[in-house]
Amino acid sequence: MNYYSTNKLAPLASLQVAVVDGLASDRGLYMPERIPALPAAFFDHIENLSFQEIAFQVADAFFGEDIEKETLKQIVYETLCFDTPVVRVKENIYSLELFHGPTCAFKDVGARFMARLLAYYIKKQGQKEVNVLVATSGDTGSAVANGFLGVEGIHVYVLYPKGLVSEIQEMQFTTLGQNITAIEVDGTFDDCQALVKASFMDADLKRHMNLTSANSINVARFLPQAFYYFHAYAQLKKIGKADNLVVCVPSGNFGNITAGLFGKKMGLPIRHFIASNNRNDIFFEYLKTGEYKPRPSVSTIANAMDVGDPSNFVRVLDLYGKSHAAIIADISGARYDDDQIAATIKKVYDETGYLLDPHGACGYRALSEQLQPGQVGVFLETAHPAKFKATVEPIIGHEVSIPATLKAFMGGKKQTVSMPNAFASFKQFLLNE
Numbered sequence: 001m002n003y004y005s006t007n008k009l010a011p012l013a014s015l016q017v018a019v020v021d022g023l024a025s026d027r028g029l030y031m032p033e034r035i036p037a038l039p040a041a042f043f044d045h046i047e048n049l050s051f052q053e054i055a056f057q058v059a060d061a062f063f064g065e066d067i068e069k070e071t072l073k074q075i076v077y078e079t080l081c082f083d084t085p086v087v088r089v090k091e092n093i094y095s096l097e098l099f100h101g102p103t104c105a106f107k108d109v110g111a112r113f114m115a116r117l118l119a120y121y122i123k124k125q126g127q128k129e130v131n132v133l134v135a136t137s138g139d140t141g142s143a144v145a146n147g148f149l150g151v152e153g154i155h156v157y158v159l160y161p162k163g164l165v166s167e168i169q170e171m172q173f174t175t176l177g178q179n180i181t182a183i184e185v186d187g188t189f190d191d192c193q194a195l196v197k198a199s200f201m202d203a204d205l206k207r208h209m210n211l212t213s214a215n216s217i218n219v220a221r222f223l224p225q226a227f228y229y230f231h232a233y234a235q236l237k238k239i240g241k242a243d244n245l246v247v248c249v250p251s252g253n254f255g256n257i258t259a260g261l262f263g264k265k266m267g268l269p270i271r272h273f274i275a276s277n278n279r280n281d282i283f284f285e286y287l288k289t290g291e292y293k294p295r296p297s298v299s300t301i302a303n304a305m306d307v308g309d310p311s312n313f314v315r316v317l318d319l320y321g322k323s324h325a326a327i328i329a330d331i332s333g334a335r336y337d338d339d340q341i342a343a344t345i346k347k348v349y350d351e352t353g354y355l356l357d358p359h360g361a362c363g364y365r366a367l368s369e370q371l372q373p374g375q376v377g378v379f380l381e382t383a384h385p386a387k388f389k390a391t392v393e394p395i396i397g398h399e400v401s402i403p404a405t406l407k408a409f410m411g412g413k414k415q416t417v418s419m420p421n422a423f424a425s426f427k428q429f430l431l432n433e
Contacts, residue, residue: 001065003030003219006314015066016121019114019220020130022213023200029311030219031318035265036061043267046230047238051084052077054234055227061266062223063117071120079112084228086235086378089354093367094241095381096232099357103172104384104406106225106256107143113224114214115147115154122153127210131430132156133199134214135192137252138165138304139383142172144214145180156214157430159183159192159419164299164306168387168406175412183429187421188297190308193253198423199430208431216255217311225259230268232378241376248274248367248379250359251283252305254312256380261319261330271375273331276366278302281335283310288333290324301338301391302358304383334366341365342395349396357385357392 003018004010007028013021018030038061046054056076063072082100089095101108122130132154134144141158148156158173162184174182185192196213199205216222229247236242247270249257257275264270277284278300286292294309320326336344344361348354356364363379371377385392386402393400402410419425 001062002033004033005029006031006318015063015219016124019117019218020121020125020210020212022211022218023197027197027201029217029315031315032062032219035262038267040267043269046234049234051227051231052080054230055080055224058227058230058263058266059224067117067120075113075116075120078116079109079224080227082108084109084231086232087354089348089352089364092241092371092376093364094236094376094378095354095360095364096228096378097381098228099381099384101143102405103139103142103146104387104403105139105143106228106380106382107139108147109227110216110221110225110255111140111143111147111214114218114220115144115151117220118212119151119154128153130154130210130212132212132214133196134158135189135196136160136165136173137189137306138169139387140215141165141182142169145173145176145182148214149176149180150178155179155181157181157183159185159195161188161192162186162418164188164303166303166388166390168389168402168409171409171412171414172406174414174416175409177415182416183419183426184416185419185421188308189306190297191421193309193311195421195423195426199426202427205427205430209433215311216253216258222255222259222312223262225256226263226266229260229263229270233268233270236376236378242269244375245270246272246274246367246371246375246377248276248363248377250302250305250363250380250382251275251277252280252307252310254283254310254316256382257331258312258315258319261316264330265319274363274366274370275331275333276362277333277335278305278341278362279335279337280306280308281333282308283313284333284335286313287328287331300358301341301388302362304359305362332370334362334369336362336365345392345395355385355392355396355400357381357383357388359383
């Protein structure tokens with residue numbers, strides 16, 4: 001399958017080019033030429049399949065023409081060595097827990113898949129060194145860094161906003177060493193993302209080094225995230241709760257919800273999506289007005305959603321032919337400030353005993369407010385609450401235990417490069433590498 005740029009000015013690319021280059025030459029994001037529909041028989045028996053079996057069939061629909069089946073199967077099965085369970089929180093509201101992977105965040109799925117696929121293509125091309133640039137507002141950095149840790153021929157540069165990620169998130173990618181370099185930028189996530197995008201367009205850097213991105217701008221990062229939407233549907237179908245399904249996605253850079261929308265286009269019977277924002281509510285405003293007005297992001301307690309110009313918005317537009325009417329038919333929105341997020345964490349914990357992280361709280365609250373009678377709702381619990389221990393504990397008045405997978409990072413030594421928010425400085429740093 002070929003991939004085209006959302007800007008429609010770059011030549012068509014193979015999957016290999018799209019994955020290795022990350023961003024199209026016209027600064028657009030790659031999109032598959034077609035979205036394959038899965039056969040009805042797949043959905044008829046999906047509840048009897050394992051997560052890996054489901055994911056392989058979805059992956060094969062997109063990538064099967066370009067990768068040998070056994071290689072693709074190995075990539076999928078190695079990626080998904082953990083579960084993504086659906087857990088009941090209250091009547092007709094379920095949490096899709098995406099924090100059971102190595103770094104306790106949903107991005108383990110896309111990052112691990114991409115790491116393996118990129119390594120496959122690097123070996124196939126005989127390349128000696130590929131440099132992965134990734135901007136993070138928290139969980140992307142840890143998932144990508146750990147997904148690529150020790151992979152021969154790949155060096156990862158993680159750019160993150162100084163003082164705007166939680167301590168545990170920071171320790172997950174600043175203590176690794178080896179082929180991982182953490183860069184602490186004096187700015188916001190949007191500034192980090194702008195530095196990454198500018199690097200791909202710089203002729204000097206492209207001559208000096210092979211660059212690719214591991215943010216959700218890369219098709220190998222966001223497409224695999226569709227896997228767990230299918231798995232959630234299968235689990236609910238097994239208990240007779242999948243007939244009228246609404247899915248709520250805490251949304252920052254919009255790669256996660258875009259993957260879900262791709263799943264819907266492939267035939268996954270999700271009735272409706274809700275994109276839940278924090279105070280960075282650019283998409284919520286677009287849904288209401290039809291006008292997209294990016295602005296500088298503001299800091300919130302749901303820090304992974306602190307994005308003022310979501311990259312994947314252009315993919316959503318492209319997917320719906322730039323029709324505002326078509327988009328609002330499938331997606332509604334919500335936005336919550338820090339007080340509302342905190343109140344939701346407290347209320348749900350007191351009433352049900354279920355502990356939400358700040359991002360999942362945005363998802364839960366939107367579902368609880370918008371779910372209609374007869375509908376079943378699933379929200380994405382995108383990270384383990386312990387990653388936001390300093391935020392969550394004062395809200396609930398109890399200590400949050402830290403999983404062993406997170407504790408393992410806490411004893412490491414932080415290793416970072418400090419960087420001003422200036423492309424000239426970042427470029428010079430890379431040129432000297």
